[in-house]
Amino acid sequence: MSKIILTTFAYSLFFITFGYSQNTYTISGHIQDATSAEKLISANIYNATTYEGTVTNVYGFFSITLPSGEQELNVSFIGYESQVLNLNLQKDTSITIDLSPSASLKEIEIVAKAQKNIAEESQMSTMEIPIAQIKKLPAFLGETDVLKALQLLPGVQSGGEGQSGLYVRGGSPDQNLILLDGTPVYNVSHLFGFFSVFNSDAIKDVKLIKGGYPARYGGRLSSVLDINMKEGNMKEVHGAGSIGLVASKLTIEGPLIKDKTSFIISGRRTYIDLLARPIFKKQFEDNGEEGSTGYYFYDVNAKINHVIGDKDRIYASFYAGDDRFYFNVKEVDTAVRDFTESNIGWGNVTSAVRWNHIWQPKLFSNFTFTYSNYNLDTKVGYGTEFINDNTTEEISVGYLSGINDLAAKIDFDWVPNTSHYVKFGISGIQHEFKPGKFRLKQIEEDLNFEQTLGQADVHTQEIDLYIEDDYKINSKAKINAGLHASSFIVQGKTYLSLQPRISGRYMLSDGSSLKASFATMRQFVHLLAFEGIGLPTDLWLPTTEKIKPQDSWQVALGFAFKISKDYDLTIEGYYRGMSNLVAYKEGSGLFELNDWQDRITQGGGTSKGVELFLQRKTGRLSGWVGYTLSFTDRQFDDLNFGEAFPYRYDRRHDISVVAIYEVGPRINISATWVYGTGNAITLANSQYVTFHPRTLINERPNIANAEDALSRNNYRMRSYHRGDISINFVKQKKRHKRTWSLGAYNIYNNKNPFFLTSDIETTFDSMGNVVEDQFVLKQQSLFPIIPFVNYSFEF
Amino acid sequence: MKTNTTFYTNMILLILGAFIFAFCLSSCEDFFETTIDIEAPEAVPKMVINTFIQPNQDTVGMYVGRNFPLSSRESIDYLAINADITIDKLSSDTSISVAMVENFQNNQRPNNYVNSDVMEDFFESGQEYLLTARDIDEEYPTTISQVRFPTKTTITNTIYDYEGGIREDGDEATSFTITFNDPAGEKNFYEVAIIPDYNPNDNQTRIDYTSTIDLAATKGFEEDYILLSDESFDGQEKTIELKIFRRSTDNFTYHLLWRDITEDYFKYSKTLKTQSDLGDNPFASIAPVYTNVENGLGIISLYQEQIIPLN
Incomplete structure (x- = not known):
């Protein structure tokens, strides 16, 4: 099993590496907040025409490999002004992209990963x-x-x-x-x-x-x-x-x-x-x-x-x-x-x-x-x-x-x-x-x-x-x-x-x-x-x-x-x-x-x-x-x-x-x-008398009061x-x-x-006698x- | 400027309103009460059956009662119900019934159902039985229990040592080393204790608190006894050392009380102890007590008992 998995991975890596055209260049770098230089996680960068793109990792790093020539790149992150970059890609390029926070943040920013874009x-x-x-x-x-x-x-x-x-x-x-x-x-x-x-x-x-x-x-x-x-x-x-x-x-x-x-x-x-x-x-x-x-x-x-x-x-x-x-x-x-x-x-x-x-x-x-x-x-x-x-x-x-x-x-x-x-x-x-x-x-x-x-x-x-x-x-x-x-x-x-x-x-x-x-x-x-x-x-x-x-x-x-x-x-x-x-x-x-x-x-x-x-x-x-x-x-x-x-x-x-x-x-x-x-909790609903068999020599069983809980976590x-x-x-x-x-x-x-x-x-009466015992659940x-x-x- | 004034006015009004609101609430005594009564779950009616039977008994006694709501305190004397009780021996067509005791005397407690005319070979070692209890008034569901006598164990050796060292609680002890053969290929369970002054004609006989450091041992509901499971020594010869508090006089014969018990009884005794021990532990939920009475409560225990002199 392990051999099959390893072989599959080896072939996959070969295919991933060499299965594509070599006439491409890589743009890599970081996307960060323009005001603080704080790196932005999961910021998007993609080609505006083909929508091919990637997102930054937890360190704000990205790497995108595209065909040589003119490239229009969109860079966006929720809560920040989007940016368009126009590059003439003739070699591998390293850049740091600064995004400015939006003037007003009107979106609620729960980001469900199942949504479009993300x-x-x-x-x-x-x-x-x-x-x-x-x-x-x-x-x-x-x-x-x-x-x-x-x-x-x-x-x-x-x-x-x-x-x-x-x-x-x-x-x-x-x-x-x-x-x-x-x-x-x-x-x-x-x-x-x-x-x-x-x-x-x-x-x-x-x-x-x-x-x-x-x-x-x-x-x-x-x-x-x-x-x-x-x-x-x-x-x-x-x-x-x-x-x-x-x-x-x-x-x-x-x-x-x-x-x-x-x-x-x-x-x-x-x-x-x-x-x-x-x-x-x-x-x-x-x-x-x-x-x-x-x-x-x-x-x-x-x-x-x-x-x-x-x-x-x-x-x-x-x-x-x-x-x-x-x-x-x-x-x-x-x-x-x-x-x-x-x-x-x-x-x-x-x-x-x-x-x-x-x-x-x-x-x-x-x-x-x-x-x-x-x-x-x-x-x-x-x-x-x-x-x-x-x-x-x-x-x-x-x-x-x-x-x-x-x-x-x-x-x-x-x-x-x-x-x-x-x-x-x-x-x-x-x-x-x-x-x-x-x-x-x-x-x-x-x-x-x-x-x-x-x-x-x-x-x-x-x-x-x-x-x-x-x-x-x-x-x-x-x-x-x-x-x-x-x-x-x-x-x-x-x-x-x-x-x-x-x-x-x-x-x-x-x-x-x-x-x-x-x-x-x-x-x-x-x-x-x-x-x-x-x-x-x-x-x-x-x-x-x-x-x-x-x-x-x-x-x-x-x-x-x-x-x-x-x-x-x-x-x-x-x-x-x-x-x-x-x-x-x-x-x-x-x-x-x-x-x-x-x-x-x-x-x-x-x-x-x-x-x-x-x-x-x-x-x-x-x-x-x-x-x-x-x-x-x-x-x-x-x-x-x-x-x-x-x-x-x-x-x-x-x-x-x-x-x-x-x-x-x-x-x-x-x-x-x-x-x-x-x-769900366990709660008794009744009680009963049970005992242990002390069967020796006229000795009476040891009586115990037990509670019946039916089963574990039986009560809501x-x-x-x-x-x-x-x-x-x-x-x-x-x-x-x-x-x-x-x-x-x-x-x-x-x-x-x-x-x-x-x-x-x-409850007791005026003479101190028990009138009633009431089980109460609080x-x-x-x-x-x-x-x-x-x-x-x-x- | 005007906007600012309106804003601050609104804010002050809001805070003032919050204070008035809080003041009104605090004047309601029950508002901040955090304890409320809620409805307790209703009791599910069940019969309770307890019986302990050895092979070759000519008399079988049992307790047949009922459960009762948590809200009531009832004496065992008023819990008996009118039921048809039959015990079928599954390897043959024979069966016996157990009838309610008429003019039940206090000294018969708690066995309110008795058959004192059981056929000589009805309860046999190794045999399986079906106990059925039907409430004549049909207020409680019929219960059934299928149980088999455990295999009788052979005790191969016992060693008595008056000066048996120190118990785990620091007291001086008398020790007893018991060797027995555990039957192979089946789960076996034992209940063991030391009787210091056994006399069949004396009704003052008591069990001494018996302890051991053996890892296969545990305690059940009756803490003077030791429960053993053969999970770690199935089919092997097993030696266990038991200790009791060393008595100052030693002019009587110690006896070993040895019971071969069923797995059902082992679970029942352990879970009854667990529920009993939990007491008022605020972090613990109630632990259910095991029963082998289908649709009911209690324990039908078939066991084999040996009382063996030790010194």
């Missing part, structure tokens, strides 16, 4: 949302959130109220490959999932791929979320910031050496803990104590971009983010002082160094070295200080877990002609998994005990290779075919996999196209999580000799139709099969000392659905309606007695409506409305729906532009389900209507 691409199930657009949408507590904006797209769901986790086409959040400048980010949430770690001021571009994954991506089953940070303004210093109810942020960017080296640095921090500090201090003092308590998160993004020459460019980017909860209190004014210390901290660090090199006009390469780290560190302790003899007794328990990745990769873009765009590359990753350790400490008079118990670290190596070709067969048909190969070495065992990927489109007419894709994916890392909320205790674990890698395959069929000048419609159907998914065995939990491999079980699942996306891109009122009909289940031999059961996030209907109305140049109003079928919570609204007042001041944003989350105060509790409420909601105000500025 529909020239063979890839399907891909969505991009420009950051400028995300900033216009209503935001929870005024904090713009990239991941929550993505949840408004069909096929993408949130896990629960306010959560930033993404559930894409029946997958779980760990099955999303989330890349920040090419570096995987493992924990993408702050504050138990209510905010994502991505600071929108530092982000240039967001792309979500839900299916038909190109071969260059690997390692996750459900989706790829590719986020690129801004590079920093090469021309002049600029900044942006905001002051909100929860957090404030500030971003500065500019040239270190004009047109040669730029930087961007962005920071964000919450300040509830700082504001509440005097209140808690007073409370502690009133109790004869001193101490501090609070919660905060912060994140920092930084990047340096240096142009070495026409052919070389280097980038260094860095992200660090942390969440921290602390409660420290100590008695004062006594000779014997009790104290308590609790600290929970978790966070990511990612960094990447990338070197772009143009070997020749048709061949572009990028070398990347990345480091990614996620750590959870908790400590709970108490003790006593004896002031008179200056001694301390202390006992504490800590829990540590995490993952470290060190990776190197090289990617090549080879554009032999306008019919082929070939990408290939190789990467190696060294993973270090820390599956959970307890740190025990006890200090007493004659005892100084300190020990670490728990799971041993696991080191693994992963190597990935890929090759893909975006092949334009004729004016109507185009395919993207590729192969991703991966190997994973763990505990002396090697897992190998070949993952074929193919997607294609066929233009039915000028305004409509048919698309189809097939992809297989393999995932070597697993996330053990309590379903429902994004707890920092979620545990990243490797594939081992005992725990197999997760696999999936997905087939999708889509239809894109331009209804009129203003309206576009996309319909996609998909089916996904998954195997070797992981879950806790019934009754198993996180804080156990036994081998984590014994606590989990593996099984499969399926997901199928239809997604509809109706979009209005132009005019004062713009927006979209997304609808998803889906069915998702899971099957584990060790759960639900081996029977298939609905996935917790099996959402039969999911609707999102987004509208943005440009009242004028200084005011815009946006509103969103979402609806989703309730989550109430459906979820919510409306949000935001009004943005924008004004250009002398030296800066400021925006006041007012709005409300859950504008009509719907009591959406977060979790359910049950209780027996007993739905707890999290957020009522929450207004927000936010001030942001740019200079």
Whole structure:
């Protein structure tokens, strides 16, 4: 099989290289923003007569090979003034094209890849949302959130109220490959999932791929979320910031050496803990104590971009983010002082160094070295200080877990002609998994005990290779075919996999196209999580000799139709099969000392659905309606007695409506409305008496009260729906532009389900006798209507 | 200039309006209430059947009851239902019925159905049985269960060690090393415990908490016992070390309680423990309890029991 594939590729490469006329020349270079020199991703450049063309890659690089002679080239990018270039092509030419931003941006910029223009691409199930657009949408507590904006797209769901986790086409959040400048980010949430770690001021571009994954991506089953940070303004210093109810942020960017080296640095921090500090201090003092308590998160993004020459460019980017909860209190004014210390901290660090090199006009390469780290560190302790003899007794328990990745990769873009765009590359990753350790400490008079118990670290190596070709067969048909190969070495065992990927489109007419894709994916890392909320205790674990890698395959069929000048419609159907998914065995939990491999079980699942996306891109009122009909289940031999059961996030209907109305140049109003079928949970409907056979010697059986839950996830919570609204007042001041944003989350105060509790409420008569026991089921909601105000500025 | 004035006036009015709106809302006590009562799911009526049967029993007793809504607290004495119970021996045409106990006495609990005249060879090792329960009032669906006696295991050796080291909880222990032959080619399950002062005529006999560090072992609902699955030692000779708390006196004979059990019972005991252990864990959903009673609840357990002196 491998031989056949390799031979096919070899012949293909020969044909691609030599199967065309040699009387051609190549125009290559970069397309960039004229004001900042920021490289533009997916900008179009094409021959105005033949419509042969290409798009820029994530570094703004393009290469187009055309016949010699006069050439009229159109260069365009949404939100920018198009440009026409007239060239007399007599040799290979290298140019940098500057595009100027449009004076007014009237289009809503959700870009469905299935549309005309962009529909020239063979890839399907891909969505991009420009950051400028995300900033216009209503935001929870005024904090713009990239991941929550993505949840408004069909096929993408949130896990629960306010959560930033993404559930894409029946997958779980760990099955999303989330890349920040090419570096995987493992924990993408702050504050138990209510905010994502991505600071929108530092982000240039967001792309979500839900299916038909190109071969260059690997390692996750459900989706790829590719986020690129801004590079920093090469021309002049600029900044942006905001002051909100929860957090404030500030971003500065500019040239270190004009047109040669730029930087961007962005920071964000919450300040509830700082504001509440005097209140808690007073409370502690009133109790004869001193101490501090609070919660905060912060994140920092930084990047340096240096142009070495026409052919070389280097980038260094860095992200660090942390969440921290602390409660420290100590008695004062006594000779014997009790104290308590609790600290929970978790966070990511990612960094990447990338070197772009143009070997020749048709061949572009990028070398990347990345480091990614996620750590959870908790400590709970108490003790006593004896002031008179200056001694301390202390006992504490800590829990540590995490993952470290060190990776190197090289990617090549080879554009032999306008019919082929070939990408290939190789990467190696060294993973270090820390599956959970307890740190025990006890200090007493004659005892100084300190020990670490728990799971041993696991080191693994992963190597990935890929090759893909975006092949334009004729004016109507185009395919993207590729192969991703991966190997994973763990505990002396090697897992190998070949993952074929193919997607294609066929233009039915000028305004409509048919698309189809097939992809297989393999995932070597697993996330053990309590379903429902994004707890920092979620545990990243490797594939081992005992725990197999997760696999999936997905087939999708889509239809894109331009209804009129203003309206576009996309319909996609998909089916996904998954195997070797992981879950806790019934009754198993996180804080156990036994081998984590014994606590989990593996099984499969399926997901199928239809997604509809109706979009209005132009005019004062713009927006979209997304609808998803889906069915998702899971099957584990060790759960639900081996029977298939609905996935917790099996959402039969999911609707999102987004509208943005440009009242004028200084005011815009946006509103969103979402609806989703309730989550599936397990709930008992009756109880009964059962027992154990203590058959010995007249001993009665051990009677137990049990509850009948019929099956796992047998009950549906109430459906979820919510409306949000935001009004943005924008004004250009002398030296800066400021925006006041007012709005409300859950504008009509719907009591959406977060979790359910049950209780027996007993009624007593005046004599204290029980009159009635009433079983009550209560739905707890999290957020009522929450207004927000936010001030942001740019200079 | 005029435009600016209008803009600022509108903005101030908007903010003022928002404050009035928020003030009105906050005066409504229930507006920000985040807890609401919702309708509980209705109970699906089911019969509950529990019975534990060994080969060659001449008396079979069982509990036949019903489930009841989560909203009520009911005593086991009021849960019995009037049913026709038959047990068919599938390898022959013989069957027996089990009738409700008249004038049910408290000391008979919970076996409210009894047949004390079972044919001598009706319950035979290795045989398969079908138990059918029909509610005479037809309020509950008919249940069926098909079960087979597990193969009886041969214990080949036992070693008693009064000073058996330290248990995993740090207590001094007495240990018992048990060797047995696991039947090949079939899934086998065992329930094991140590009886410290076994006396057939004494109704005060108790099981001691029995522990082991053997990886094939687990705990079921009754925590004094150990459950074993032969998944990792199918068809092999297996040795397992059991430990109990070391007693100060040693003037009696320890006994091994050994049960060959069915996979159904193994799952039932484990899932009953899981549901019981989850308790008030806020992150856990209720875990369903396994049953081999089709259309009903409970467990029909056929097992073989051996009580073997150890010292």
